[in-house]
Amino acid sequence: MSLLLQVAINGLIAGSIYALVSSGFSLIYNTNKFMHFAHGASVAVSGYFLYGFFAIIKLNFFYSLSLTLIFSALLGLLIYRIIYLPLQNRKASNVILLIASISILILLQNLILLLFGANVKDIEFVEVKKGLEFFGAVITLTQIVILLTAVLFFIFLYFFMNKTILGKNMRAVSENKELASIVGINSRKISDFSFLIGSFLGGAAGILIAVEQNITPTMGTILMIKGFTGAVIGGISSVPAAVLGSYLLGLAENFGIVFLPSGYKDAISFVLLFLFLLFRPEGIIGGKRRTK
Amino acid sequence: MLHIKNLHAGYNGLEILKGINLKVGKKEIVALVGPNGAGKSTVIKSIFNLAKITGGYIFFNNKNILGLKTHELLKEGVCYLNQGRTIFGNLTVRENLELGARLIKNKEEVKKRISAIYKKFQILKKRENDFAYTLSGGQQQVLGLGRALITKPKILLLDEPSLGLSPKLQKELFLMIKKIKKDGISILIVEQNAKKAIELADRTYLLEDGKIALEGSGGFILKHKKIKEVYLGGRY
Numbered sequence: 001m002s003l004l005l006q007v008a009i010n011g012l013i014a015g016s017i018y019a020l021v022s023s024g025f026s027l028i029y030n031t032n033k034f035m036h037f038a039h040g041a042s043v044a045v046s047g048y049f050l051y052g053f054f055a056i057i058k059l060n061f062f063y064s065l066s067l068t069l070i071f072s073a074l075l076g077l078l079i080y081r082i083i084y085l086p087l088q089n090r091k092a093s094n095v096i097l098l099i100a101s102i103s104i105l106i107l108l109q110n111l112i113l114l115l116f117g118a119n120v121k122d123i124e125f126v127e128v129k130k131g132l133e134f135f136g137a138v139i140t141l142t143q144i145v146i147l148l149t150a151v152l153f154f155i156f157l158y159f160f161m162n163k164t165i166l167g168k169n170m171r172a173v174s175e176n177k178e179l180a181s182i183v184g185i186n187s188r189k190i191s192d193f194s195f196l197i198g199s200f201l202g203g204a205a206g207i208l209i210a211v212e213q214n215i216t217p218t219m220g221t222i223l224m225i226k227g228f229t230g231a232v233i234g235g236i237s238s239v240p241a242a243v244l245g246s247y248l249l250g251l252a253e254n255f256g257i258v259f260l261p262s263g264y265k266d267a268i269s270f271v272l273l274f275l276f277l278l279f280r281p282e283g284i285i286g287g288k289r290r291t292k
Numbered sequence: 293m294l295h296i297k298n299l300h301a302g303y304n305g306l307e308i309l310k311g312i313n314l315k316v317g318k319k320e321i322v323a324l325v326g327p328n329g330a331g332k333s334t335v336i337k338s339i340f341n342l343a344k345i346t347g348g349y350i351f352f353n354n355k356n357i358l359g360l361k362t363h364e365l366l367k368e369g370v371c372y373l374n375q376g377r378t379i380f381g382n383l384t385v386r387e388n389l390e391l392g393a394r395l396i397k398n399k400e401e402v403k404k405r406i407s408a409i410y411k412k413f414q415i416l417k418k419r420e421n422d423f424a425y426t427l428s429g430g431q432q433q434v435l436g437l438g439r440a441l442i443t444k445p446k447i448l449l450l451d452e453p454s455l456g457l458s459p460k461l462q463k464e465l466f467l468m469i470k471k472i473k474k475d476g477i478s479i480l481i482v483e484q485n486a487k488k489a490i491e492l493a494d495r496t497y498l499l500e501d502g503k504i505a506l507e508g509s510g511g512f513i514l515k516h517k518k519i520k521e522v523y524l525g526g527r528y
Contacts, residue, residue: 075511165394168387172380179380182340183439184363223482 002136007254009134013143015204015250016150019226019243020232023157026242028076029231031194034097038079040224041108042199046072046206047215048121055123061247069203076199079104079190084096085188105220112217120214142212143165153204154243157197161239167192174237222266229273235283245283293318293478294339294370294447301338307346308334310502316447319480321469323484323493330499332482333375336449340365340372352447366395369446375455376481378436381425385416385435390422392439409438413486429462437468447478454485466492490514 021043032090049071053064083100092100131140161167173178173190180187205223209215228250234245251268256268276283296501302308308331309354316322324332337343339350350358352368360368379388380485388419389409393402410417413434419427424435433453440448450469454462466488483489490496496513498506506516 153324165390165477168383168391169394171383172391175380175382178342179377181362182341182374184366184395185391186363 002019003258005135006137007249007258009137009139009143011251012147012247012256013250014253015230015247016146017223018226018230018250019246020150020153020201020205020208021223022230022242022246023154023239024205025224025227026231026236026239027170028194028198029203029236030239031164031170032084032191033177034094035101035228036084036086036195037098037101037224038104038108039101039198039202040220040222040227041105042072042079042202043206043209043223044112044215044217044219044220045075045108046203047210047219048116049203050210051116051121051123051215054125055121061125065207068207069200070150072203072206073200074198076195076202079199080195082192083098085191102125105224106248109217116217118217120212121217123210125211146212147182147207149204149208153201157201157239157287158284160197165192170194220260225273226269229269229276231283232273232276232281233283237282238285241283241285244285250286293320293353294480295349295351296335296339297349299335299338299350300346301343301348302333302346302351303343304335305331308343308502309338311348312319312499312502314497314504314506316478316480317494318478319473319476320495321443321473321481321493323489323496324480324482324487324499326499326505328484331502332499332518333451334481334502335499336372336482338449339370339449363395366445369443369444370449370465371443371447372449373436373440374452374520375451377432378379379424379427379439381423383424384421385424386420386428388435388439389416389442397444405442409442412441413438426463429456430458430464433457433465434468435463437472441472441477445477447480448472450479450481452482452484454483454488460489486519491517 001045015174021039025036028039038182053059053067056063059067083104084097087097087100126142129140131138131143152283161171164168168188169180169185170193172185173187177187209219229247230246230249231242232245233248234243235241253265253268253273254257257265260268299309299312300307312335314322314335314397324335334343338345339357340362345358348354353371355366355368355369357365381393382391383391386406389406390402393405396402396405415431416435416438419431424432434442446494454465455467462485469479469481469492479518481493483491489511490513493510495507495509497504498513498519506513506518508516
């Protein structure tokens with residue numbers, strides 16, 4: 001019983017990180033209709049932003065946190081404005097944009113490597129302590145913070161998308177860009193906001209990883225694959241579905257390694273990705289809210 | 293009111309409209325009919341900046357509106373109900389109407405206008421909080437009309453509004469369009485259903501190969517040999 005609970009807790013924690021990555025990715029994808037795989041690099045860069053502000057410049061942790069979130073959001077906007085937008089203005093196809101996104105991912109990872117080296121970094125904000133016992137399972141304070149932060153972000157995102165004018169405009173652009181333009185919505189501005197908010201969420205994921213684990217220059221690639229897989233499992237055309245899919249992925253990975261060696265953890269997500277792409281590309285709930 | 297002069301327009305270097313001249317007067321319904329590919333929708337898309345204009349002028353109330361951005365056109369009182377999907381299915385009925393009213397800053401005014409739309413189309417009030425994709429085809433078209441009317445337009449551009457509707461719903465839709473005209477709104481309607489459109493309109497233009505081939509009132513157009521043979525199957 002305690003083993004199952006422990007596995008479930010681990011799955012939810014991993015799922016929270018994946019969900020933050022996938023929600024940002026899905027938000028950007030739905031508004032702009034192309035795959036921004038460089039989102040993974042934004043996540044890694046935000047980890048290094050935090051490392052830079054907190055461990056190198058020695059700023060107060062909460063200033064470091066705030067600056068990291070702001071810089072992460074701005075990095076996303078910058079990528080959109082200086083790379084994707086000029087390509088879109090030249091009528092670049094989605095394949096070109098996809099190649100550009102992978103190039104940015106590699107470029108940013110190499111920039112991190114150049115500036116910080118290949119070694120694993122630890123921001124050493126949290127002292128390693130014994131976690132809290134919960135029906136035989138153990139959870140650390142940092143892990144509780146990760147779970148709560150993710151939930152808070154998703155509640156914020158839900159209200160933002162459903163109750164604010166900007167959120168409704170984003171949903172409208174996601175669904176039908178031409179119709180949105182007919183009702184007077186400036187879809188380029190909406191794209192700006194989607195990159196800002198999506199990268200902000202990615203930045204939050206980067207921070208949580210930096211606080212709980214270590215950061216490495218290439219961590220963005222695997223996180224992007226996990227976030228993408230989560231989005232595909234839930235349904236890439238809906239942000240809540242992508243979040244749900246990411247939690248399911250986190251649980252599947254952790255329950256999977258109860259029966260398989262832990263080295264197969266990544267393999268589980270790849271297998272799930274292939275299975276969903278082959279047999280249910282619209283995801284578990286992604287296809288249910290289609291228009292007639 | 294709306295005056296299109298010698299309009300040349302198209303897409304990706306292909307000229308679809310080859311010098312169109314067209315007028316829509318105040319409180320007038322004007323129909324634009326013609327075969328597929330004649331450029332009917334391109335006329336409306338040109339007004340709304342969705343086609344590449346290579347020559348000519350578009351005046352609305354004596355102001356050149358060529359190249360105006362969508363929100364500027366909406367402020368001028370020009371509203372467009374596009375072909376096909378006219379609503380946001382994943383937004384509720386109310387959210388769709390709110391989007392239509394997005395240029396109105398006064399929240400009370402928005403509420404008033406939504407109430408007025410609910411009064412006009414009561415089904416929308418009943419389905420207010422439902423996602424629009426759950427509405428029937430006819431109800432979706434009503435919602436599209438409601439969304440367009442909420443801006444209190446001076447002219448409504450309708451692109452194939454009856455597309456995909458059953459004959460019964462088409463009849464209801466055309467009755468609604470007549471009522472809209474009575475409210476003082478001019479209408480430029482592009483329709484595949486030539487007979488219905490001609491009967492509805494005060495004047496009709498026949499568009500062929502990007503040029504106006506014929507123009508006249510309903511009676512004249514319906515009796516015209518060319519229309520009878522080509523568009524009404526010679527049986528009217």
